[in-house]
Amino acid sequence: MQGSEVHAVLTKIGATQLHHANSVTTSSAFLEQRGLLSRGFVEDGGLKQTPQSSDDKDKKYDIWRCVFLDHVDIHFRAGRKKGPNQYGPVLFILDLDILLALPAGSDVLVTRSNPIHWYDDQPDGERWFQSADELGKNIRFGNFDKMLVIRSPSGMLDFPNRRARIMLDNPQRQFSSGQDVYTQAEERLRAAALTGKIQVGIQQHQCRSDCICIDKYAKYTHEQLEFWFT
Ligand SMILES: [Zn+2]
Numbered sequence: 001m002q003g004s005e006v007h008a009v010l011t012k013i014g015a016t017q018l019h020h021a022n023s024v025t026t027s028s029a030f031l032e033q034r035g036l037l038s039r040g041f042v043e044d045g046g047l048k049q050t051p052q053s054s055d056d057k058d059k060k061y062d063i064w065r066c067v068f069l070d071h072v073d074i075h076f077r078a079g080r081k082k083g084p085n086q087y088g089p090v091l092f093i094l095d096l097d098i099l100l101a102l103p104a105g106s107d108v109l110v111t112r113s114n115p116i117h118w119y120d121d122q123p124d125g126e127r128w129f130q131s132a133d134e135l136g137k138n139i140r141f142g143n144f145d146k147m148l149v150i151r152s153p154s155g156m157l158d159f160p161n162r163r164a165r166i167m168l169d170n171p172q173r174q175f176s177s178g179q180d181v182y183t184q185a186e187e188r189l190r191a192a193a194l195t196g197k198i199q200v201g202i203q204q205h206q207c208r209s210d211c212i213c214i215d216k217y218a219k220y221t222h223e224q225l226e227f228w229f230t
Pocket residue numbers: 075083084207208211212213214
């Protein structure tokens with residue numbers, strides 16, 4: 001689908017922003033390279049990214065060189081219960097209009113279900129919406145399994161006007177070194193933005209009142225905190 005077609009459908013259901021969540025390590029690579037990067041782009045460039053459980057399936061189903069976006073903030077919905085976003089504590093927020101200015105040759109696909117649930121020999125029509133018309137008839141605001149998958153020729157999506165907006169989880173924890181996790185993660189991201197000459201706005205993630213991410217983060221080991229926040 002064309003970016004403009006998907007833009008029209010999402011506007012109709014009330015979406016105004018797109019979201020991408022990741023670890024601090026991978027997000028730092030994004031800021032240094034000035035855009036959201038597909039897993040394949042990072043790997044090919046020898047850059048650092050944290051492994052994801054979906055990596056093998058992404059390669060198998062030919063979405064390894066795509067950039068994933070959600071029309072909702074799935075922080076509240078990840079996993080079986082509300083809690084931290086399973087893809088990481090750094091949430092990039094992009095204006096929906098980025099779909100109107102995609103690089104020439106880009107294709108926008110929308111999944112019918114999370115690719116983690118796909119199986120071999122599954123018909124294409126069960127994995128992807130086949131047209132903007134079909135998408136419009138089936139998507140509702142908050143359908144977080146209907147993910148936008150952008151296939152751009154370069155495998156990346158530049159931050160418009162070299163600006164990025166981030167909401168960062170504050171787990172209210174310390175690393176084993178005694179340093180505050182949020183403070184150190186924010187410093188790391190700001191340093192990466194400086195390297196990439198990106199103007200970055202970082203604010204603490206605003207949780208719903210019934211969010212339980214702090215309870216979940218309280219149970220993280222120091223290794224888990226380091227995995228996601230350094
Ligand atoms: Zn939360």
